[in-house]
Amino acid sequence: MQNLDSNQTQFAEITPVFESGSTSVAPKKVQNDEPVKKKSNLPLLVGALALVLAFVFLIILISVKLAMNTNSENKTDDGRIVEQNDGQVDPLLEEIYDLDDQLQSSDPTIDEIPFPPVDMTLRLDAPKKK
Amino acid sequence: MKKTIVSILFFLLMISPVWAHAQVDLISEKKSIIEEIAEVDRTYKGQLAEYRQAADQFNIAKGQFTKLNTLASLEVAVQDGRKALLLRDRVLLTYLKLIELKLLESDGINLEEKTIALDMTKDLQQDFQAHLDLTNNAIDRVAVNQVADDFEILAPKITNLSNYVSTLLRIGKLQTIYDHSLSLVEKTNPNAAGAEPSLKQNEMIRAHTEVVNLMEKIYTNLRYGWDEIRVAREKEKPIDISKSNASVFADLSQTMLFLAEIVSKR
CATH class of the missing domain: 1.20.58 (Methane Monooxygenase Hydroxylase; Chain G, domain 1)
Structure with a gap:
């Protein structure tokens, strides 16, 4: 401003331009800028909201999946728990279940090799009386 | 001191392959017993089916002979009887082989009882083999009746042995567990x-x-x-x-x- 005040010739050239610009151009700029800002914010907000929702949905999905995996992997077909919470199989528990399986196949009421179903009295003539 | 340690290490180095080899032998021996059991079991089932058919045929022939009382029906009854007695001996002989293998395979049986049971099984196999040979040579009515009489001595022996071995196998399994x-x-x-x-x-x-x-x-x-x-x-x-x-x-x-x-x- 000091430069302009000292140089009158330059001031004379610039002043009319500022005067005419300030009355006609400036208000137009203000009127044009405000609607543009409103239009660009709405999609941005919707996008952000969708992103947050998607993120929340993803977290829920992952946690449900994890819970389902924990339930299914910790148990064998017969419902025995063989995995710890960290997903590792407890070797001692597995050893116990193996031995239990072995025990179930050793039921003493079951005869592994039953006596052959043969007629032990098979003969042609009746035995002689002694 | 150093020499002692070196000799111990050398000794361990020398025996470790021998020990490992012995373990491998033991495993392969067990595997071969299991395979043999499966094979003998198949033979046993086949022979049992064959025996059943022969026994049925003999009972029919015996019924015919009782009804007709002819020489022809007697001949059929003698031949069918001989066949049925022969197949029964074969089934029982294979059964004895099967229980012998089962005894060998079993882990938990007291060593003394296992040895006695194995000896008894082998002895009875010899007796049954001898009886089977006699039955094979029995071609007439008297001989067939004679082998049937001889079988009466073997019958309680095999049922007692079966009971003994079966008990050993059951308790042996429980002992192992x-x-x-x-x-x-x-x-x-x-x-x-x-x-x-x-x-x-x-x-x-x-x-x-x-x-x-x-x-x-x-x-x-x-x-x-x-x-x-x-x-x-x-x-x-x-x-x-x-x-x-x-x-x-x-x-x-x-x-x-x-x-x-x-x-x-x-």
Whole structure:
């Protein structure tokens, strides 16, 4: 401003331009800028909201999946728990279940090799009386 | 001192391949026994089916002879009778081979009883082989009746042996599981060195004591079973330890449940 005040010739050239610009151009700029800002914010907000929702949905999905995996992997077909919470199989528990399986196949009421179903009295003539 | 250590190391180095080789031999021997059992079992089932057919045929022929009382029907009855007796001997001989292999395969049987049972099985196989040869040569009515008479001496021998071996196999299996359980009980011992003290320690100790008591009960019942087998064998009486075996089985099942519970809670 000091430069302009000292140089009158330059001031004379610039002043009319500022005067005419300030009355006609400036208000137009203000009127044009405000609607543009409103239009660009709405999609941005919707996008952000969708992103947050998607993120929340993803977290829920992952946690449900994890819970389902924990339930299914910790148990064998017969419902025995063989995995710890960290997903590792407890070797001692597995050893116990193996031995239990072995025990179930050793039921003493079951005869592994039953006596052959043969007629032990098979003969042609009746035995002689002694 | 240095020399001693070097010689010990050298000795260990020398025997380790021998030991490893012995282990491999043991495994391959067991594998071959299992394969042999499967093969003999197939033969046994085939022979049994063949015997059943022959026995049915003989009963029909015998009925015809009783009804017709002709020389032709007698000849058919003699030949069918000979065939049925021969096939019965074969089935029983294969059965004896099968129980011999089962005895060899079994782990938990007391060594003394196992040796005696194996010797008895082999002796009876020889007797049955001799009887089978006699039956093979029996071509007339008198000879067929004679081999049938001779069989009456063998029949109680094989039924007693079957009862004895069957009892040994059953108790042997339970004994094997009991022996394995001992190491598991030791592994779950909360008093064992390295066990971390926790708030649950007292509860764990009580649970472990319960398991130890069960194991003692199982041991007593197994001991009773082995003693009964020995006494029955010596007195040549039939063995019945089904009650003590059932108790051992139930207590072992309970022990497994307790052990699993203890391990899950740790």
